[in-house]
Amino acid sequence: DIQMSQSPSSLSASVGDRVTITCRASQSIGVALGWYQQKPGKAPNLLIYAASSLQSGVPSRFSGSGSGTDFTLTVSSLQAEDFATYYCQQTYSTPLTFGGGTKVEIK
Amino acid sequence: EVQLVESGGGLVQPGGSLRLSCAVSGFTFSDYWMSWVRQAPGKGLEWVAKIKPDGRDTYYVDSVKGRFTISRDNAKNSLSLQTNSLRTEDTAVYFCAREEIGSYFGYWGQGALVAVSS
Numbered sequence: 001d002i003q004m005s006q007s008p009s010s011l012s013a014s015v016g017d018r019v020t021i022t023c024r025a026s027q028s029i030g031v032a033l034g035w036y037q038q039k040p041g042k043a044p045n046l047l048i049y050a051a052s053s054l055q056s057g058v059p060s061r062f063s064g065s066g067s068g069t070d071f072t073l074t075v076s077s078l079q080a081e082d083f084a085t086y087y088c089q090q091t092y093s094t095p096l097t098f099g100g101g102t103k104v105e106i107k
Numbered sequence: 108e109v110q111l112v113e114s115g116g117g118l119v120q121p122g123g124s125l126r127l128s129c130a131v132s133g134f135t136f137s138d139y140w141m142s143w144v145r146q147a148p149g150k151g152l153e154w155v156a157k158i159k160p161d162g163r164d165t166y167y168v169d170s171v172k173g174r175f176t177i178s179r180d181n182a183k184n185s186l187s188l189q190t191n192s193l194r195t196e197d198t199a200v201y202f203c204a205r206e207e208i209g210s211y212f213g214y215w216g217q218g219a220l221v222a223v224s225s
Contacts, residue, residue, distance in 0.1 A: 001169075034211045036152075043202055043215035044152065050209060087152055091210035095168045096142075096154040 002026050002090050006099035012107040019075040021102045023088035028068045032092035035064055035073045038101075039084045047086075048073065078104070109133040109214045111203050116219030123193050127219055129186040129203030137161070137181040140206040143188045145199035146218075153199075156188065157206065171197075193223045 003026035013019050023033065031051035036044035046055045048064035051071055061076045075082055083106055088099040115127040127143070142157040156167045156177040165177050176189040186203050201219050204212040 032209065034209075036212070038152075043204075043218060044212070045215075046207075046211055046213050049207070049211040055213070089152075089154075089211070094157070094166045096157075096210060098152040098154070101151045 001095055002029060002093060002097055004088055004090055004097050004099040006086075006088055006102050008102060009100065010103040010105060012105050013078050014107045015078055015080055017078045017107075019078050019082075019104060021073045021086055021088075021104075023066075023071040023073070023099050025069045025071075025090055025092075029090045029092035031067050032090055033064070033066065033071050034089045034091060035062075036087045036089065037082075037084045038087065044087065075104075109205070111205065111214060111216035113201065113203055113216040113219035116201065116221050118222045118224065119193055120225050121193060121195060121223055123223070124189070124191045125193065125221055127188040127190065127201055127203075127221070129188075129216055131184045131186065131203075131205070134205070136179075136184045140210070141177075141179060141186045142204045142206055142212065143177060143186075144202045144204050144212065144215075145197075145221075146202070147196075147199045150199075155201070157210075158186070190221065193221070195223050197221060198223045 033051045035048040038044040052064045085101045085103045110132045112130045143155040158177045174192045178187045203216045205214040207213040
Protein backbone atom coordinates (compact mmCIF):
# COMPACT_ATOMS: atom_id res chain seq x y z
CA ASP A 1 0.00 0.00 0.00
CA ILE A 2 1.12 3.57 -0.67
CA GLN A 3 1.50 5.63 2.49
CA MET A 4 0.83 9.35 2.37
CA SER A 5 2.27 11.77 4.90
CA GLN A 6 1.50 15.45 5.33
CA SER A 7 3.34 18.24 7.04
CA PRO A 8 2.75 20.14 9.11
CA SER A 9 -0.13 18.46 10.93
CA SER A 10 -1.35 21.91 11.93
CA LEU A 11 -0.44 25.51 11.39
CA SER A 12 -1.57 28.94 12.50
CA ALA A 13 -1.85 31.71 9.96
CA SER A 14 -3.45 35.09 9.42
CA VAL A 15 -5.78 36.30 6.72
CA GLY A 16 -3.66 37.32 3.75
CA ASP A 17 -0.81 34.92 4.52
CA ARG A 18 0.68 32.59 1.94
CA VAL A 19 0.33 29.03 3.18
CA THR A 20 2.06 25.90 1.90
CA ILE A 21 1.24 22.31 2.86
CA THR A 22 3.43 19.38 1.90
CA CYS A 23 2.42 15.83 1.05
CA ARG A 24 4.84 12.95 0.51
CA ALA A 25 4.11 9.53 -0.97
CA SER A 26 5.96 6.37 0.09
CA GLN A 27 6.63 5.58 -3.58
CA SER A 28 6.39 7.42 -6.86
CA ILE A 29 2.80 8.15 -7.90
CA GLY A 30 3.43 10.36 -10.92
CA VAL A 31 0.85 13.13 -10.68
CA ALA A 32 -1.96 10.95 -9.29
CA LEU A 33 -2.56 13.26 -6.36
CA GLY A 34 -5.58 15.22 -5.19
CA TRP A 35 -6.17 17.78 -2.47
CA TYR A 36 -9.34 18.20 -0.43
CA GLN A 37 -10.61 20.81 2.01
CA GLN A 38 -12.86 19.77 4.87
CA LYS A 39 -14.70 22.00 7.31
CA PRO A 40 -16.08 20.70 10.62
CA GLY A 41 -19.19 18.58 10.23
CA LYS A 42 -19.03 18.70 6.44
CA ALA A 43 -17.93 16.38 3.65
CA PRO A 44 -14.57 17.03 2.00
CA ASN A 45 -14.43 19.22 -1.09
CA LEU A 46 -12.08 18.48 -4.00
CA LEU A 47 -9.74 21.40 -4.68
CA ILE A 48 -6.97 20.04 -6.90
CA TYR A 49 -6.66 16.89 -9.01
CA ALA A 50 -3.79 15.44 -11.02
CA ALA A 51 -1.43 17.31 -8.69
CA SER A 52 -1.93 20.74 -10.25
CA SER A 53 -5.34 20.98 -11.97
CA LEU A 54 -7.84 23.27 -10.30
CA GLN A 55 -11.28 21.74 -9.79
CA SER A 56 -14.11 23.73 -11.34
CA GLY A 57 -15.43 26.42 -9.01
CA VAL A 58 -12.37 26.47 -6.75
CA PRO A 59 -10.78 29.91 -6.26
CA SER A 60 -7.54 30.53 -8.11
CA ARG A 61 -5.69 31.33 -4.88
CA PHE A 62 -5.40 27.54 -4.47
CA SER A 63 -2.66 25.84 -6.46
CA GLY A 64 -0.90 22.51 -6.44
CA SER A 65 2.45 21.32 -7.65
CA GLY A 66 4.77 18.36 -7.58
CA SER A 67 5.26 14.93 -9.07
CA GLY A 68 6.75 11.60 -8.10
CA THR A 69 6.76 11.56 -4.31
CA ASP A 70 6.66 15.21 -3.23
CA PHE A 71 3.71 17.55 -3.60
CA THR A 72 2.57 20.91 -2.29
CA LEU A 73 -0.70 22.76 -1.89
CA THR A 74 -0.38 26.53 -1.75
CA VAL A 75 -2.93 29.12 -0.78
CA SER A 76 -1.59 32.39 -2.12
CA SER A 77 -3.56 34.69 0.18
CA LEU A 78 -5.48 32.99 2.96
CA GLN A 79 -9.10 34.05 3.34
CA ALA A 80 -11.37 33.62 6.37
CA GLU A 81 -13.26 30.81 4.67
CA ASP A 82 -10.04 28.84 4.11
CA PHE A 83 -9.59 27.90 7.74
CA ALA A 84 -10.18 24.16 7.55
CA THR A 85 -8.41 20.82 7.38
CA TYR A 86 -6.68 19.81 4.16
CA TYR A 87 -6.02 16.26 2.97
CA CYS A 88 -3.99 14.86 0.12
CA GLN A 89 -5.01 11.60 -1.59
CA GLN A 90 -3.16 9.33 -3.96
CA THR A 91 -5.10 7.75 -6.79
CA TYR A 92 -2.19 5.82 -8.31
CA SER A 93 -3.26 2.47 -6.91
CA THR A 94 -5.82 0.73 -4.75
CA PRO A 95 -6.19 1.01 -1.81
CA LEU A 96 -6.70 4.71 -2.34
CA THR A 97 -5.01 6.43 0.59
CA PHE A 98 -5.12 9.83 2.23
CA GLY A 99 -2.60 11.85 4.16
CA GLY A 100 -3.25 12.46 7.83
CA GLY A 101 -4.47 16.01 7.29
CA THR A 102 -3.27 19.53 7.97
CA LYS A 103 -5.42 21.76 10.13
CA VAL A 104 -5.14 25.45 9.25
CA GLU A 105 -6.12 27.61 12.19
CA ILE A 106 -6.45 31.32 12.75
CA LYS A 107 -3.45 32.98 14.37
CA GLU B 108 -27.88 19.22 -9.30
CA VAL B 109 -25.82 16.24 -8.18
CA GLN B 110 -27.02 14.87 -4.86
CA LEU B 111 -25.91 11.93 -2.73
CA VAL B 112 -27.87 11.14 0.43
CA GLU B 113 -26.78 8.43 2.86
CA SER B 114 -29.06 6.61 5.26
CA GLY B 115 -28.99 3.58 7.53
CA GLY B 116 -26.47 4.63 10.13
CA GLY B 117 -26.97 4.03 13.83
CA LEU B 118 -25.76 2.41 17.03
CA VAL B 119 -24.88 -1.28 16.88
CA GLN B 120 -23.18 -3.72 19.22
CA PRO B 121 -19.83 -5.29 18.36
CA GLY B 122 -20.39 -8.24 16.05
CA GLY B 123 -23.56 -6.72 14.68
CA SER B 124 -24.54 -5.58 11.19
CA LEU B 125 -25.82 -2.48 9.44
CA ARG B 126 -26.71 -1.72 5.86
CA LEU B 127 -25.88 1.76 4.63
CA SER B 128 -27.58 3.18 1.57
CA CYS B 129 -26.78 6.12 -0.68
CA ALA B 130 -29.50 7.52 -2.91
CA VAL B 131 -28.17 9.54 -5.81
CA SER B 132 -29.72 11.98 -8.26
CA GLY B 133 -28.73 14.59 -10.77
CA PHE B 134 -26.41 12.41 -12.88
CA THR B 135 -26.34 9.14 -14.79
CA PHE B 136 -25.46 6.81 -11.93
CA SER B 137 -24.60 3.87 -14.17
CA ASP B 138 -21.73 5.83 -15.75
CA TYR B 139 -19.66 6.25 -12.58
CA TRP B 140 -17.46 4.31 -10.22
CA MET B 141 -18.66 4.86 -6.66
CA SER B 142 -16.89 4.61 -3.32
CA TRP B 143 -17.43 4.62 0.40
CA VAL B 144 -15.03 6.68 2.51
CA ARG B 145 -15.12 6.79 6.31
CA GLN B 146 -13.87 9.11 9.01
CA ALA B 147 -13.52 8.03 12.62
CA PRO B 148 -14.37 10.73 15.20
CA GLY B 149 -11.65 13.36 15.20
CA LYS B 150 -9.54 11.39 12.71
CA GLY B 151 -8.64 11.52 9.05
CA LEU B 152 -10.23 10.06 5.94
CA GLU B 153 -10.05 6.38 5.03
CA TRP B 154 -11.21 4.91 1.74
CA VAL B 155 -13.26 1.76 2.36
CA ALA B 156 -14.56 0.29 -0.90
CA LYS B 157 -15.31 1.02 -4.54
CA ILE B 158 -17.50 -0.49 -7.22
CA LYS B 159 -17.39 -0.42 -11.01
CA PRO B 160 -20.26 1.22 -12.92
CA ASP B 161 -21.75 -2.15 -13.93
CA GLY B 162 -21.27 -3.56 -10.43
CA ARG B 163 -19.10 -6.45 -11.62
CA ASP B 164 -15.85 -5.39 -9.93
CA THR B 165 -15.36 -4.35 -6.34
CA TYR B 166 -12.35 -3.40 -4.23
CA TYR B 167 -11.88 -3.07 -0.48
CA VAL B 168 -9.38 -1.84 2.05
CA ASP B 169 -7.83 -4.83 3.81
CA SER B 170 -9.36 -4.01 7.21
CA VAL B 171 -12.91 -4.61 5.93
CA LYS B 172 -12.37 -7.46 3.45
CA GLY B 173 -14.68 -10.37 4.18
CA ARG B 174 -16.87 -8.24 6.47
CA PHE B 175 -18.19 -5.42 4.24
CA THR B 176 -19.87 -5.72 0.86
CA ILE B 177 -20.41 -2.85 -1.55
CA SER B 178 -23.19 -3.14 -4.11
CA ARG B 179 -25.31 -0.99 -6.37
CA ASP B 180 -28.69 -0.98 -8.07
CA ASN B 181 -28.41 1.13 -11.20
CA ALA B 182 -32.14 0.88 -11.86
CA LYS B 183 -32.82 2.49 -8.48
CA ASN B 184 -29.85 4.90 -8.48
CA SER B 185 -28.73 3.41 -5.22
CA LEU B 186 -25.40 2.41 -3.66
CA SER B 187 -25.16 0.19 -0.60
CA LEU B 188 -22.61 -0.96 1.95
CA GLN B 189 -23.46 -4.06 3.96
CA THR B 190 -21.35 -4.04 7.10
CA ASN B 191 -21.08 -7.28 9.12
CA SER B 192 -19.05 -8.41 12.13
CA LEU B 193 -18.69 -4.78 13.16
CA ARG B 194 -15.87 -3.79 15.49
CA THR B 195 -15.46 -0.75 17.71
CA GLU B 196 -12.80 0.51 15.31
CA ASP B 197 -15.43 0.67 12.53
CA THR B 198 -17.08 3.57 14.36
CA ALA B 199 -17.04 6.44 11.88
CA VAL B 200 -19.02 8.71 9.64
CA TYR B 201 -19.42 6.89 6.32
CA PHE B 202 -19.57 8.99 3.17
CA CYS B 203 -20.59 7.82 -0.25
CA ALA B 204 -18.68 9.53 -3.02
CA ARG B 205 -18.72 9.73 -6.79
CA GLU B 206 -15.41 9.09 -8.49
CA GLU B 207 -14.33 11.39 -11.27
CA ILE B 208 -11.83 10.45 -13.97
CA GLY B 209 -8.63 9.52 -12.16
CA SER B 210 -10.44 8.26 -9.05
CA TYR B 211 -10.79 11.65 -7.39
CA PHE B 212 -13.91 12.15 -5.30
CA GLY B 213 -15.77 15.00 -6.91
CA TYR B 214 -19.11 14.68 -5.10
CA TRP B 215 -19.86 13.47 -1.58
CA GLY B 216 -22.89 12.75 0.52
CA GLN B 217 -23.40 14.35 3.92
CA GLY B 218 -22.34 11.20 5.76
CA ALA B 219 -23.98 8.60 8.00
CA LEU B 220 -22.70 7.85 11.50
CA VAL B 221 -22.07 4.24 12.44
CA ALA B 222 -21.35 3.81 16.14
CA VAL B 223 -20.20 0.39 17.32
CA SER B 224 -20.42 0.06 21.07
CA SER B 225 -21.68 -2.27 23.76
